[in-house]
Amino acid sequence: MDVSAETSLGFRPLYLQVREEITRQLASGRWQPGTMLPSEQELARELGVSQGTVRKALDAMTAERILVRRQGRGTFVAEYEESRILFQFFRLYPDSGERLFPISKVLNLSSATPNPREREALGLDDKATVWRISRLRYHGSELMLRETLSLPGQIFQGLSETEEIPNNVYRLYSQRWGITVTRISEKLKAVSADEVDRAALNCAVGAPLLEIRRIAFDLHKRPVEYRESRCQTETMHYASDLS
Amino acid sequence: MDVSAETSLGFRPLYLQVREEITRQLASGRWQPGTMLPSEQELARELGVSQGTVRKALDAMTAERILVRRQGRGTFVAEYEESRILFQFFRLYPDSGERLFPISKVLNLSSATPNPREREALGLDDKATVWRISRLRYHGSELMLRETLSLPGQIFQGLSETEEIPNNVYRLYSQRWGITVTRISEKLKAVSADEVDRAALNCAVGAPLLEIRRIAFDLHKRPVEYRESRCQTETMHYASDLS
DNA sequence: CAGTGGTCTAGACCACGTA
């Protein structure tokens, strides 16, 4: 690691440089999700720093959930297993009873010119295109929500050829386009069901729904997905932990 | 620090023991919010461990926002300044425009037997009592929400004598009863405004409202506050960041 | 300048998982 020219101005801790270097190699595909990284000692040798510095970088990436460390086994690239998505990125819980992974039913997939909300959320101009995926999601047999996913056509090239949109789209993003979702920002409002909601969710017009507008960011902090969900919350709730 | 008898079974890292010891001394009032802790070197001497171990304990407590570290100055006990509450524990934002600290107007303070929700949230039995505080909250001049706070009478003794409930109740809990809120759990639903909402919030009956049920926990992970809020979200939203 | 936290190193030993 180049640690020179670091006097007072523009000082950057070594372990942050190491973290960036490892993130770069990760994004470039050196290690696939689920595989093991070299040991701390080996990385330290490769990068020309001490093991403690590598450790601090790996600890930071573990805190960001980009890596998973298992004592006695090694350090692994995080995967998008169902359980991880369920606990980390999906905040709807049944009021009582067991938590189930939401089953999805895709209604529609199309390409379009982005609307203003999509443009703002995804940082696109009006010459760009987006894929739009509409789907319903169920908790067991119970219809929970309807939502539309918007994806930049520029990034998700060849999407329409995909035989089927799976339940777990983040794993698809990772496997097919090498995109790792690391952070999600959501804005929630209570809204009244309109005619479209009534038809899709089989609720009364005017019934209260929880609207969620989500932006998902990748390793480079680039917005890669915009999502609008409308949820019935009679038997479900959205859980938020602040600490 | 007693580090003996730590072979394989019941192994507890030293830095966790140090963290607990410091938390204990903190809860016992050795250092007040806003004051400086002894330096790492000094704590290390006191506790008979190395500076690195103290550092790891302090880093953990800083991550939990119990402490604040300022390079070149020292390590301080976190305070409940307006800005901290605003950013850490209050998730409602205006859709556009500047964020303001919510102004509160207390409607009512009473003592009561806990209802089932309060009993469950606060872990009380039906022989306990709770204080109930009803209030309205404004963002600037705009009425944002109405809420009821429920506090265990056992913990918050002498509350009714308080001349006034301030805007920032967490600072009051800290200053008057030495209670430090460290974690908050919230459950959100979309609900329809009822007659009480209409009267309090000046909205239509049936209008969609965001209902928030909050439980606040102290340093010992004990529930100390239960709160039910009903919010208008026409010009506001609830922000949630997942990472 | 002195004192604080922040970074970095090097090495020892421990706990864990697998073979």
Add this chain to the structure above:
DNA sequence: ACGTGGTCTAGACCACTGT
């Protein structure tokens, strides 16, 4: 038995803050 991450130590030096 071996290799991995996890803990702990000791010491050096750097960056930041206030005097």
